[in-house]
Amino acid sequence: MIRVGLFVAVLAVLLLAGIEGWLAALIAAVIGLCVSYLFLGRQREAVATAVHHRRSGTTVAATDDEDVEDALESNTFLGPKDLESDGPAQR
Numbered sequence: 001m002i003r004v005g006l007f008v009a010v011l012a013v014l015l016l017a018g019i020e021g022w023l024a025a026l027i028a029a030v031i032g033l034c035v036s037y038l039f040l041g042r043q044r045e046a047v048a049t050a051v052h053h054r055r056s057g058t059t060v061a062a063t064d065d066e067d068v069e070d071a072l073e074s075n076t077f078l079g080p081k082d083l084e085s086d087g088p089a090q091r
Helices: 002-016 021-039 041-056 064-073 080-084
Strands: none
Touching: 002 021, 021 041
């Protein structure tokens, strides 16, 4: 989102300066690319690492949300004891 915002900001400035639309878009894209390459390297590296881990199968442990989704998909969210009880769930 930072990159898109940067592109839009540069494009708006160039359009307000009276530069033709297609040329302003081209210049904004080049400026946005250069600035994001120079200053947003940490975010790019984090995404590249996450993609690498996901593709190589060395993902980090699943989050609670993923565990709940897996349980819902496999219909093991509620067990027979949970369905038989009339009172609040006991821990």
